[in-house]
Amino acid sequence: MHTLMEVEYEQPTSESVCAPRHAWARVPVEPGPAERLALKDRIRRLLKERNAVMVSHYYVHPDLQDLAEETGGLVSDSLEMARFGRDHAAQTLVVSGVRFMGETAKILSPEKRILMPDLDATCSLDLGCPSAEFNAFCDAHPDRTVVVYANTSAEVKARADWLVTSGCALDVVRALKDQGHKILWAPDKHLGSYIQRETGADMVFWNGACIVHDEFKAFELQALKAEHPEAKVLVHPESPADVVALADAVGSTSAILNAARTMDATTFIVATDNGMLHKLRTQNPHKLFIEAPTAGNSATCKSCAHCPWMAMNGLAGLAQVLELGTNEIHIDPALGLRARVPIDRMLAFTAALKNGQPTTGLVPHIGAA
């Protein structure tokens, strides 16, 4: 049983104008307590029988996060999900998240079987950046290095020079700028402008937005800060600039987790998908986490801080795909090879950073590209 939600998102019609578009999300009804336990037992058994491993995003239902961890899988951001899936020995990966995450897993591991609880779980950034329009945008800026966010289709990735996640975008763009590159950025305009402000890079932007983070409101956040003057504000950079300006820490989901663990505070206001609160509260049981306001009672709220497509991942769908082997991701092999190039660049770059190795050899000087 599902609830069907209508979702409005924006798609650029030119470099500066956006038009509303409509999509839908099929959100499963929560199982009752007995059914929930039975589904979890069935999934544990099927994971073993199918030699499968779960990879879940921080924004999916807490049950899918907990099951992934207790069965030897991973809960993480999209960068670590991609890396873990590629390196794990299991031949079947069950990706709980949205479609581009399953596609990225397939591109990196074409020999593996990638299953998802619901293949229609998508993302406003992916939907709002169709490949034909994006290719025309790139064609209009032939002198720019194309950097795309992970939240894109395989076709858009195939056109890119670099793929980034919010965890590594600043480092990659800074390195490109240092080597003389001018950047074409897509699809999230808020993340792109945050990176431009931080790095001073020469960038042009695709005009996309995340329907969850785009809804956080600075005015209401200021009022909440006044109510909790002791609280630190943690903001994901897909949020609007006036919300980012109020942050004590800005960063990816992993960076937000790190800030909550290490900052000298016991109360935090969190501006990202509220699926993150499960991990934040589990890791910091003595700290208080408050959702940043989306002005959710107003007419403009499209998500109320929870992604309707992440919400499509449920226990019943997961059990079913493991049982039947349905909902498999397929990518045309030639397209997958092209789309893998920018992903491999990102993984090599972030691995070098992590190991304290120089990254200059991985980023060509613009004259030598």
Ligand code: SF4
């Ligand atoms: S939270 Fe935003 S960026 Fe993430 S999948 Fe949903 S719409 Fe896309």
